[in-house]
Amino acid sequence: MKPRVEIIALGGTIACAPDSGASGVAPSLTGMDLVAAVPQLGTLAQIGARNLSNLPSTEIGLPLLFDLATAIRAHEDEGIAGIVVTQGTDTIEETAFVLHLLHRGSMPVVVTGAMRNPSLPGADGPANLLAAVACAVDPGCRDLGVMVAFDDVIHPAAWVQKRDTSSTGAFWSPAPLGWMAEERPALYAKAPPRTAFDIPQDAALPFVPILKPGLSDPPLLVDACLAAGAAGLVLDLAGGGHVHSSWLDPLTAAAERMPVVFSSRTRGGRVLSRTYGQVGGEIDLLNRGLQGSGDLDALKARLVLILALMTGAPGRFGEVTNLSWQPGDFETIPTRRP
Template identity: 75%
Template sequence: MIPRVEIIALGGTIACQPDAAGAGVAPSLTAADLVIAVPALAGRAVVGARDLANLPSTEIDLPLLFALAILIRAFEQDGTEGVVVTQGTDTIEETAYVLDLLHNGRLPVVVTGAMRNPSLPGADGPANLLAAVTCAVDPACRDLGVLVAFDDTIHAARWVQKRDTTSTGAFWSPAPLGWLAEGEVALYARAKRRAGVSVPTDAAVPFVPILKPGISDEPRLIEAAMAAGAAGLVLDLAGGGHVHTDWLAPLSDAAKRVPVVFASRTRGGRVLGGTYRQPGGEIDLVSRGLTGSGDLDALKARLLLMLLLMAGRPDEFALRASLSLPALTS
């Protein structure tokens, strides 16, 4: 029996068309339009098409993602074999990670989009959509959580990052799970997976800003954020997680009141925890009550902290921020 896949469209470049005056493009194509543009989908699955939004991806917010997660659960309960989400690429690394934190099911959820809108030569949306549906129906992709399929590469949502503004190969992760080879899924790895975060439907979205200090940057934003009602702070710091000593007093004060997480602005490698002991080094920050972001960059650390605050479980941050596989035991 041919599998059933639901495509849920949120808008983005993959759904863009030029306006009548030729002054740029904006999302307007529907999920059904995207399906019609890729006849090869019919050979992969019985495809359903649903529009949940038609927005630039910077307009996507947590309430929309909560509604999307509920819809995905309903599709799984109805026997759907896989779900594909199409959206703008600007926030794919964030939305895919949120969905991964919320998704407890077994079915593949695959997020994709396009870097070139359909009016351009070499538009990549159709190929990415076909690749995403191919992943969504492949049994090997079950129990992997949320994936991002882009440029024939399969990424785990918890690792993926957008690293270029225009390249069709903009998405990167330190260890992709696999590739599409001759139109078929070829997996090379499986990412560690944890139970999803259960967020109450009536929980308010907390204010958790990211602060990214540079040279000679004064710590005024810490005080401003706290005065504005921040429920937590995420610091995007230099190197392995280091900050100027002028920031230490206000950070220490903030950490007594709300969770304060520090990440590395390099966006590569794990934030350090026990190497540098100078004032402002990561050992000093931990001693002041701050928490390292583990394997997460600042964008994902913020989202994890927000969901855990909404769930009333911020103490789980350090455990969930460790994405690496456990050490092998003999």
């Protein structure tokens, strides 16, 4: 019997069709419509498909992702081989990461979408969907957490970023898990360490904004965020984590009241911790009670902080900031199939 894969559709470009009453396209195709467009899926698995929503990706929120994570757990309990989530690309790097932080199981969860809607020549949705299902049924993809399959590259959710507005190769990561070869995943790397959060059902969603200072930008938004009820702040700072001296007093005061995290707006490399000693450098910020985001960019750091706050343990933020492997970790790499 073929393995079973459940496709859970959320909407996005992959599900878009021309809107007869307006210009442009909008999500309207169902999960079953997506499956019908790729008959090769039936050679890989028994396919189930349903919609949890049919939205542009910017309309996806954390409550929807919590419902999705619950559905994923239920499907794993049923013995399904893997899950494929289809959605809009604008927020894939965030949604995949949230699901990764909520997923404790071994079952592959693969997120994909499309950059070109189905009405365009060279639409990439069918190929991406086929790749995602191939990953979902592959035994080598078990225990890797959540991944993003896009343009024949397999990215770990912890690293993936969208770096182009329209290219079919918009997604990037510094350490892809592998690539597609003849419609099968070829895995070359191990996924980053995993940390899972259990969110209480009655937990309130905290307000955690991202602030990105530019040249001569005064720190007025710090006080504005505090007045608006922020439970934490994430700063998207220059270089290795550096800010103008005029921001230091407001940030120091904020850090006495709530977690204040700083990341790098370069979105590449690790936030520094012991290199620059000037006023407003990362050493100064750490001495003032701020926290570095390690390997996380601002978008992902914000999500980790939100989940940590919702569990009532903001100190858990530091458990997720290091995505690299430590000495001895590679002894636990599972044996891959030939």
